[in-house]
Amino acid sequence: MLRLDKEVYKGGETIKITGQAPPGMKVNFIEITAVDAKVQVSRLDRKDFKFYLSKEIPAFYHIIINEDYIAKIDKNGTIEEKPVKEVYNKWKADKKWRIGEFLKETNADMAFVTPPKLVSEIKVWKTTVSRAIVGSRGEPLPALTDKKDVRRETARLIQTRFRNLPRIFTLKQIKTQDDGSFEVTFTLPDNAPPRSYTVLAVVNKEVKSDPVKFSVDVSFPKVYFPVAGTSTNIFGPFILALAICTFGVLMGAGGGFILNPLLILIYKIPHGVVAGSVMPTVLFSQASGIYNYSKIGFINWKLGLSVGIFMALGGFFGPLLNQFVTLDEYKFVFGVVLLILAALMLWQTTPGYIEKSKKEKAILEEYKRRAAAAKAAKEQKS
Amino acid sequence: MKMTFEFWGEKFQANMIIGALGGFIIAVASSLGGFGGGPFVVPLMTVIMGLPIYVVVGSSLLAIFFNTLMASSRFYFFGQTDLLLFVVMAVGAVSAGFIGPRIAKRLSPIWVKRVAVIGCTYLALKLLNVPFIP
Numbered sequence: 322m323l324r325l326d327k328e329v330y331k332g333g334e335t336i337k338i339t340g341q342a343p344p345g346m347k348v349n350f351i352e353i354t355a356v357d358a359k360v361q362v363s364r365l366d367r368k369d370f371k372f373y374l375s376k377e378i379p380a381f382y383h384i385i386i387n388e389d390y391i392a393k394i395d396k397n398g399t400i401e402e403k404p405v406k407e408v409y410n411k412w413k414a415d416k417k418w419r420i421g422e423f424l425k426e427t428n429a430d431m432a433f434v435t436p437p438k439l440v441s442e443i444k445v446w447k448t449t450v451s452r453a454i455v456g457s458r459g460e461p462l463p464a465l466t467d468k469k470d471v472r473r474e475t476a477r478l479i480q481t482r483f484r485n486l487p488r489i490f491t492l493k494q495i496k497t498q499d500d501g502s503f504e505v506t507f508t509l510p511d512n513a514p515p516r517s518y519t520v521l522a523v524v525n526k527e528v529k530s531d532p533v534k535f536s537v538d539v540s541f542p543k544v545y546f547p548v549a550g551t552s553t554n555i556f557g558p559f560i561l562a563l564a565i566c567t568f569g570v571l572m573g574a575g576g577g578f579i580l581n582p583l584l585i586l587i588y589k590i591p592h593g594v595v596a597g598s599v600m601p602t603v604l605f606s607q608a609s610g611i612y613n614y615s616k617i618g619f620i621n622w623k624l625g626l627s628v629g630i631f632m633a634l635g636g637f638f639g640p641l642l643n644q645f646v647t648l649d650e651y652k653f654v655f656g657v658v659l660l661i662l663a664a665l666m667l668w669q670t671t672p673g674y675i676e677k678s679k680k681e682k683a684i685l686e687e688y689k690r691r692a693a694a695a696k697a698a699k700e701q702k703s
Numbered sequence: 704m705k706m707t708f709e710f711w712g713e714k715f716q717a718n719m720i721i722g723a724l725g726g727f728i729i730a731v732a733s734s735l736g737g738f739g740g741g742p743f744v745v746p747l748m749t750v751i752m753g754l755p756i757y758v759v760v761g762s763s764l765l766a767i768f769f770n771t772l773m774a775s776s777r778f779y780f781f782g783q784t785d786l787l788l789f790v791v792m793a794v795g796a797v798s799a800g801f802i803g804p805r806i807a808k809r810l811s812p813i814w815v816k817r818v819a820v821i822g823c824t825y826l827a828l829k830l831l832n833v834p835f836i837p
Contacts, residue, residue: 549788593781627723629768632727639733654732670816
């Protein structure tokens with residue numbers, strides 16, 4: 322038996338979970354899953370260069386672990402006992418934590434129930450250099466079907482999505498009385514995705530509650546970004562984009578340089594989604610710039626097209642690489658690019674450069690004037 | 704490999720091996736990160752390829768447009784574009800295009816650049832996980 326104090330919650334609200342376990346038993350895990358809001362997650366396994374992708378990873382997933390629980394691990398027949406707190410803190414401190422081992426060592430794998438049921442398909446590719454050169458993810462392999470494989474890979478994709486251990490697992494006191502009645506509270510994160518969730522209480526492998534449903538309501542000005550898988554006040558990203566892009570116009574570089582890392586650091590949006598959503602925003606300004614320059618004959622098509630073809634080729638590979646790199650590698654590349662940009666801009670503030678650019682600007686203005694005059698003369702003739 | 708072209712009656716020569724390789728590398732980095740390549744392509748064409756700025760301003764924009772168009776469609780087909788986030792960002796970016804030039808007249812571009820240098824360096828150090836960066 323499991324009960325919640327309400328049916329509908331908002332992000333940031335606290336859920337009070339109460340229920341009744343069989344007398345004498347203790348509830349050790351509570352699983353909370355968003356079952357409607359799902360996101361696409363992909364991962365490149367560096368050991369065998371297989372690329373995994375699923376579009377059905379829950380946009381929110383959490384397991385509450387009872388902090389007094391003593392985990393039992395079967396090691397070749399002898400059962401080893403370890404307080405779950407110890408295991409939790411060990412893996413929490415490890416940047417390279419592995420969800421599979423964590424689930425096993427805490428016994429939380431018996432509460433890892435819902436995601437494998439939600440995920441109906443995990444696609445797999447075998448990545449090879451030759452395939453990557455032609456811009457493909459690799460050689461398609463049959464999708465995972467074996468239940469164990471799906472379960473293992475689903476857990477890994479969840480780790481890829483949420484990254485930090487405390488974003489998936491919480492240690493908490495689950496108070497269970499002698500008669501089996503228990504109580505625990507859980508605070509939903511502010512960015513919780515909307516629609517249906519299920520809650521499941523787990524005593525052990527055999528004794529589990531039936532899932533109970535609740536839903537999260539996201540209402541304006543908060544909105545849900547379906548691909549990013551996060552709910553947030555719509556004015557937040559808007560004001561950020563406006564402020565950063567205005568500054569970008571002033572410094573003479575687009576806003577993406579500063580906008581992308583901020584979206585990742587502040588809103589924890591996956592780097593693939595950040596790149597995929599910010600990149601197209603400059604299309605309009607670029608197109609209108611090209612149109613304006615072409616009107617006054619200020620584009621050399623031969624130069625622009627011949628460099629452009631190679632840039633299109635680069636733009637073909639970049640997004641593929643974006644999927645293959647981890648967030649840390651993405652941050653590293655971005656950090657290096659930003660340092661180069663800072664150095665370039667520093668150089669542009671040196672007296673020598675300013676002097677040179679003044680002269681060049683004068684020539685540029687002169688050319689623009691001539692171009693406009695030539696165009697006016699042409700129009701007068703016709 | 705030199706390419707010759709004419710711009711407003713003047714003849715120019717461009718080293719296309721540098722242009723192709725540089726453009727390709729910039730495009731890979733920029734589409735991996737999801738930013739425009741403008742601030743890198745312009746120095747590539749002026750400083751490294753030795754072309755004057757008035758030849759480069761329009762033509763570099765055309766070259767970058769190819770990268771943006773290709774990368775955007777690739778991201779879209781990979782299912783990595785959040786259309787709502789895109790719309791919010793695009794409205795912000797387009798509005799900035801109107802506001803920016805108005806403010807620009809009242810500000811010294813040198814000081815804006817200096818602030819940007821500090822901002823970019825700070826962000827870079829943070830992304831590179833340099834210790835003791837708040």
